[in-house]
């Protein structure tokens with residue numbers, strides 16, 4: 260709208276000017292080199308306007324002619340740049356394909372085409388050298404990358420990988436620490452540094468790294484909580500070994516707060532309360548943990564709390580704990596063991612029947628069945644068969660401490676897996692089908708213990 264009004268004003272002024280010029284033509288006479296020109300003022304103005312237009316036109320042509328070599332050079336440079344970028348993309352694709360030769364070839368092409376900035380080509384060459392098992396070249400190239408702030412982290416990564424491949428662990432960790440300090444979002448550096456610190460049981464520095472890594476998003480909240488609680492449990496174990504009972508309780512409490520689902524934390528908290536003589540607190544922790552996940556180590560702590568009570572009283576204690584998770588195998592084993600101590604044969608048998616019928620293979624179940632057969636009916640033959648089964652199925656318990664990374668069974672919980680070294684990977688759980696249901700029509704192992712022994716032997 261504003262433009263339209265401005266346009267109308269300009270047109271109006273021009274028309275008014277033209278009309279005024281037509282009404283007042285005036286007269287101009289020019290004498291020049293023996294010539295005499297008689298004309299009007301409007302004609303002089305028109306001639307001037309034509310001269311200006313012709314001048315601009317000629318100037319444009321001259322500028323285009325002068326600029327041609329520059330434009331040609333620009334096009335050539337642009338073509339080279341595109342070729343260089345394509346070589347870089349192909350080179351990094353070769354790295355992903357683990358083709359060291361192809362990557363080196365493309366890096367050379369990129370270096371040639373992008374001669375004014377070769378840092379990306381250097382990065383490519385460094386990765387190719389690592390891939391091609393050429394550590395000396397890789398080290399030189401990665402060291403070169405440290406010079407620029409933009410490529411420094413990549414250089415440190417290359418140097419760390421190279422140091423690790425040569426077995427220089429300390430040096431590798433220094434590179435990871437430097438990279439993580441420069442950029443806390445460098446996930447590889449945060450993880451490498453943390454893993455190295457926990458492997459060396461440097462718990463305090465590991466907690467500092469973990470907090471920084473959580474803040475920068477290297478670890479999710481759940482991952483960070485599990486790792487923090489695992490460190491606290493490891494420190495708690497060290498405090499127990501050192502006889503620091505109060506410190507052990509404090510650390511176990513902190514571990515439960517950090518990750519309420521970490522079973523070893525609850526087991527240690529229960530043990531610590533028991534060691535301090537606080538049976539009711541210990542029982543509370545065990546009952547809470549039992550509701551989440553029953554476990555033989557929890558059962559052991561619980562039994563320890565009431566060891567001096569009479570056998571019948573201990574059965575009711577076991578029943579009380581089992582109530583929180585009545586169908587679980589651990590609950591059945593706990594009550595059955597207490598019932599056998601009290602010679603309550605019927606109660607023991609009723610608790611053991613379901614897992615025996617389901618074909619559960621557990622040495623503790625088999626030992627309890629042997630005690631039952633011997634105690635109730637003095638049936639030494641059946642008792643012996645159950646004991647044989649107990650030996651056969653050792654190591655085949657439905658649930659055990661197991662590494663979630665490599666699947667290896669562990670006799671006890673540890674902060675790191677003894678087999679593969681992964682931190683915070685040992686959990687309580689099943690590594691395979693928990694029960695073997697007998698095929699229909701086939702008598703269960705409770706009727707034919709020798710069948711169970713044979714079946715266990717084939718595993």
Ligand SMILES: [Zn+2]
Pocket residue numbers: 662663664665666667676677678679680681684
């Ligand atoms: Zn493992």
